[in-house]
Amino acid sequence: MKFFVWLLVGAVMIGASDNLYDKGKKIYFSKGCNGCHGVNAKGLGEYPGLAYRPKSFLTYKLQRYRTKIADTQQAQLMIPFAQGLSDAQIQTITTFLSEYHEEASHDKNENTSRGDGGS
Numbered sequence: 001m002k003f004f005v006w007l008l009v010g011a012v013m014i015g016a017s018d019n020l021y022d023k024g025k026k027i028y029f030s031k032g033c034n035g036c037h038g039v040n041a042k043g044l045g046e047y048p049g050l051a052y053r054p055k056s057f058l059t060y061k062l063q064r065y066r067t068k069i070a071d072t073q074q075a076q077l078m079i080p081f082a083q084g085l086s087d088a089q090i091q092t093i094t095t096f097l098s099e100y101h102e103e104a105s106h107d108k109n110e111n112t113s114r115g116d117g118g119s
Ligand code: HEC
Pocket: 028, 031, 032, 033, 034, 035, 036, 037, 046, 047, 048, 049, 050, 058, 059, 061, 062, 072, 074, 075, 076, 077, 078, 081, 082, 085, 093
């Protein structure tokens, strides 16, 4: 029985590469990364864009922040956010960012003020 469970886990993991993108996207939003880096991950104001950047670069940066190394005072903001990420989450989130592709729904919502958010 245990063997079957592991087979299943293996099969799920093989299929998971497709899902990494979606998982990474969920983490990106659930961890609040969008608050500074934007809903399209293209950056906001002084916060850098992350979409389309090489996975190796993003991974390197996040791992560095996680060990509390920030090259600028501004970048120290990243330390608590990076510390909330596991290795697996860094892996998924950097997949999402490096393979980023536009989604129609996001584009439509961007820069429009209509909707019921008018509080
Ligand atoms: C409070 C605002 C804020 C939040 C939230 C935030 N970041 Fe950042 N992020 C920054 C700042 C500031 C920098 C550093 C910019 C610099 O080096 O000048 C940065 C840099 C980065 C970099 C390196 C980019 C580069 O060009 O050097 C990555 C990768 C990154 N953030 C990923 C994330 C991820 C993933 C999350 C969510 C877990 C996240 N950030 C949440 C503010 C934020």
